[in-house]
Amino acid sequence: MITKPICKINLGLNVVERRPDGYHNLETVFYPVPITDALEVFPMDESFPSPVDCDLKVTNLHIDGDEQKNLVVKAYNLLKQDFPALPRVHAHLYKGIPTQAGMGGGSSDCGFMITLLNQMFALGLSEQQMIDYAARLGADCAFFVVNRPCYAEGIGEKMQDIALNLSGWHLAIVRPAIPVSTKEAFSLITPQHPAENCRDVVLQPVETWRGRLTNDFEKSVFALHPEIGAIKQRLYDMGAVYASMSGSGSSLYGLFREPVSLDSFNDEGTFKTIIPLS
Numbered sequence: 095m096i097t098k099p100i101c102k103i104n105l106g107l108n109v110v111e112r113r114p115d116g117y118h119n120l121e122t123v124f125y126p127v128p129i130t131d132a133l134e135v136f137p138m139d140e141s142f143p144s145p146v147d148c149d150l151k152v153t154n155l156h157i158d159g160d161e162q163k164n165l166v167v168k169a170y171n172l173l174k175q176d177f178p179a180l181p182r183v184h185a186h187l188y189k190g191i192p193t194q195a196g197m198g199g200g201s202s203d204c205g206f207m208i209t210l211l212n213q214m215f216a217l218g219l220s221e222q223q224m225i226d227y228a229a230r231l232g233a234d235c236a237f238f239v240v241n242r243p244c245y246a247e248g249i250g251e252k253m254q255d256i257a258l259n260l261s262g263w264h265l266a267i268v269r270p271a272i273p274v275s276t277k278e279a280f281s282l283i284t285p286q287h288p289a290e291n292c293r294d295v296v297l298q299p300v301e302t303w304r305g306r307l308t309n310d311f312e313k314s315v316f317a318l319h320p321e322i323g324a325i326k327q328r329l330y331d332m333g334a335v336y337a338s339m340s341g342s343g344s345s346l347y348g349l350f351r352e353p354v355s356l357d358s359f360n361d362e363g364t365f366k367t368i369i370p371l372s
Contacts, residue, residue, distance in 0.1 A: 097210045098130040099202035100241060101191045102234070103265070103340040103347050105258075106292025107309040109285045117233070117249050118285060123256060123296050124237045124244045127265065128369065131190050131203055133166065135210055138182040147174060147182045155189035165204035168231055173211055180215060192365040195269045196341025198234045205238025225251065234341075245293040258296055260371045264353045266334070268325050269345040271363025274315055279342040282314035300349055303336040311342045322346065325359070 105123040112118055138144060148170040150161045161167065166185055174180045185207075191199030205228045212219045219227070221239060228235035229251035236251040237244060244253040288308060295307045316323030322339070325346045329337040334348030345365075356366040 095136070095210060095214045096132060096134045097206050098132055099191070099199070099206040099238065101127050101129050101195075101197040101199055101202055102237060103127055103197065103267075103345075104309060104338075105296050105303075106288075106307045106338075107311060107341065108288045108292060109280070109283050109310045110287050111285045113249075118280065118283075119248055120233075120246065120250060121288070121292055122246050122250070123258065123292050124234075124246055124250075124253075125258065125260065126241050126243070127197070127267075129191050129197070129267070129367065131199065132186075132188040133203060133206055133210065134186045134188075135183050135207070135214065138184050140182075142182075144182065147171070147180075148185055149183070150185045150187060152187045152189060155193060157189065157193060165200050165231055165235070166207045169204045169207040169227070170211065172227055172231065173208065173217070177215075177217055180211070180217075192269045192345070194273050195345040195365070196274070196339065196343045197267075197269075197345055198238065198341065201232050201234035202238040204228060204231050204235040205241075209239060225253070254293075256293060256296070260300075260349070263300070263371045264350040264368055265371055266329060266332075266348045266350060266354060266356060266368045267340075267345055267366065268329070268347075268356065268359050269365040270322060270325060270359075270361060272319050272322060272344045274319065274322075274343040276342045278318070279311050279314050282317075283310055300335050307336065307338065309339050312339050315339065315343045319344070328358075 102124045107122045109118050148167045224239045225236045233250040243256050243258040245256045246253045329348035337348040359366045
């Protein structure tokens with residue numbers, strides 16, 4: 095069975111308090127974006143001499159680290175604990191979503207893996223049960239079980255549907271080849287509640303968002319990497335009605351009324367695309 099994990103952008107991202115467990119409570123609006131990976135899973139032959147229950151192969155984009163520590167494998171292993179009859183599987187993950195981008199690529203693979211296994215092997219999990227499993231593996235993972243515009247609180251697992259439709263807008267995304275440490279970005283933030291909740295702002299016209307819809311990570315990330323902040327300004331100079339960093343970066347996005355050329359973003363390793371939203 096094949097599925098295509100999508101990615102997301104954050105429309106506003108505010109770190110409102112530090113939790114006793116060391117995590118942070120957030121307020122954000124997740125919006126799904128049709129840039130995809132491809133994830134194929136099929137049962138492993140009983141005689142196949144694999145030392146692991148989920149044999150993962152990642153292609154197209156290089157990801158550092160042991161593939162057995164990938165969130166796809168962690169999702170399988172988590173379900174295996176409660177469903178010991180879950181068959182051994184081969185998994186092939188073709189990466190199309192840029193990494194270290196603040197777009198949730200790894201989290202999406204996790205959420206889609208849980209959904210795929212539930213469907214493929216008739217586990218009978220409800221959407222809420224899948225959300226609960228995904229939330230145990232990462233802050234953004236739960237969103238990729240629902241994949242529709244949501245306002246999120248907690249670490250991202252407490253979600254409410256939001257009546258937001260950006261159809262007709264053109265979404266430009268630029269991810270420079272600059273790695274951003276999420277841990278370091280968090281360490282430089284002083285949690286506080288914003289002047290306006292992002293949920294309330296995004297229900298107003300996009301033309302009113304600039305200066306009101308904020309990402310708390312921008313201040314620390316732009317201070318560490320001014321060239322990332324410069325990309326946001328360039329998007330505004332090109333005519334973006336609203337521009338922001340997604341997540342903890344390093345992707346920047348802009349909402350445009352009309353399609354624009356991103357040819358000027360030609361640094362080596364830069365990912366760039368413009369997508370008509372529908």
